[in-house]
Amino acid sequence: MPTKQQRTVYHVQFTDWPDHRVPDDPTSFLEFLDQVESLRQRTSTTRSSVHESKPPVLVHCTAGVGRTGVIILTDLMIACIQNNKRINIHHALVRLRRQRMLLVANFGQYRFVYSTVIHYIKNSRLI
Numbered sequence: 001m002p003t004k005q006q007r008t009v010y011h012v013q014f015t016d017w018p019d020h021r022v023p024d025d026p027t028s029f030l031e032f033l034d035q036v037e038s039l040r041q042r043t044s045t046t047r048s049s050v051h052e053s054k055p056p057v058l059v060h061c062t063a064g065v066g067r068t069g070v071i072i073l074t075d076l077m078i079a080c081i082q083n084n085k086r087i088n089i090h091h092a093l094v095r096l097r098r099q100r101m102l103l104v105a106n107f108g109q110y111r112f113v114y115s116t117v118i119h120y121i122k123n124s125r126l127i
Contacts (some may be wrong), residue, residue, distance in 0.1 A: 010039050017067055022108050026116035030123075033075055069103030070113055072096060077117050081124070089113055 014032045016023055023029050036057065043055045061067035073093055080087045093110070096103050104110050 008043070010043070012036060012039065014067075014071075019062065020066075020106075022070075022112040026112070026119040029074075029116060030120055033071070033078065036075070063105070065100065065102040066105035066109055069093075069096065069100075069105065070109050073104055073113050074116050077113070078120055081117075081121065087117070089117065 012032070012035060014029065016028050040055070040057060059068050059071050073089065073096060076092055076096075077087050077089060079085075093104055093113075104113065
């Protein structure tokens with residue numbers, strides 16, 4: 001049934017990522033994730049009810065597994081760190097792959113997740 005409800009959609013794109021490879025440095029990638037989180041927070045505060053959940057974030061790349069998986073896994077690990085939860089990148093990836101096969105498509109991408117999480121922790125002065 002059609003409604004007259006309006007929705008605002010934000011589209012952000014990380015353009016510094018070469019196809020089938022990984023960025024040279026996680027700094028710009030972390031800045032991108034920070035931008036996504038800022039949009040997430042902004043849209044959360046504009047929701048009409050405090051009881052509504054955060055609006056969904058859609059992540060997609062060309063095939064929907066490689067770069068998509070890196071973004072989802074890295075974002076999940078950063079959320080765990082921010083909420084003082086134990087992180088286990090391998091275990092989290094195994095669980096994500098139960099929902100979508102082939103997430104994080106190659107070893108270089110897997111290693112990039114580790115590098116990015118370490119970079120995030122070092123710059124957060126958590127160690």
